[in-house]
Amino acid sequence: MAEYELDAVDREILYALQEEARNLSSSEIADRTDASSSTVRKRIQRLESDGVIKGYSANIDYTKAGYPIRMLLFCTAPIPDRGAYIDDLLAISGIVSVQELITGEQNLLVTVVVENDRDVTPIAQQIADMGLTITDEVLVRSHQSTSFDEFSSR
Numbered sequence: 033m034a035e036y037e038l039d040a041v042d043r044e045i046l047y048a049l050q051e052e053a054r055n056l057s058s059s060e061i062a063d064r065t066d067a068s069s070s071t072v073r074k075r076i077q078r079l080e081s082d083g084v085i086k087g088y089s090a091n092i093d094y095t096k097a098g099y100p101i102r103m104l105l106f107c108t109a110p111i112p113d114r115g116a117y118i119d120d121l122l123a124i125s126g127i128v129s130v131q132e133l134i135t136g137e138q139n140l141l142v143t144v145v146v147e148n149d150r151d152v153t154p155i156a157q158q159i160a161d162m163g164l165t166i167t168d169e170v171l172v173r174s175h176q177s178t179s180f181d182e183f184s185s186r
Contacts, residue, residue, distance in 0.1 A: 101171070109139055
């Protein structure tokens with residue numbers, strides 16, 4: 033991956049895509065950045081190829097989609113191996129994200145969404161079968177996120 037500094041146009045493009053990637057054309061982003069539409073398209077392609085933009089996804093309300101239980105499972109893996117578990121964890125049905133943690137005994141944070149609390153046990157068993165220890169479980173009431181405002185010039 034190429035290393036470079038993001039400039040104001042790159043940052044504004046990232047902010048716009050975070051806010052509403054599905055509904056904005058490159059012309060609309062160009063209006064926000066005072067750049068041409070072709071410049072915005074080229075910048076987006078470069079940000080994608082350099083791995084700054086990793087992909088596009090829908091922000092799903094799992095409760096409305098029939099999966100009202102969201103659990104955070106804090107796991108412990110051998111420190112040198114913790115990153116090696118991520119792909120295998122993500123292959124387990126019901127696991128929607130894995131975060132590698134740097135500090136503390138708990139070094140993997142696994143987010144699970146399921147229809148009911150009984151569905152968590154088989155997932156936890158699969159995690160244990162991988163050799164990981166679940167050290168804490170947290171039931172999440174709600175989850176909100178926002179665009180990273182440091183990318184916006186406004």
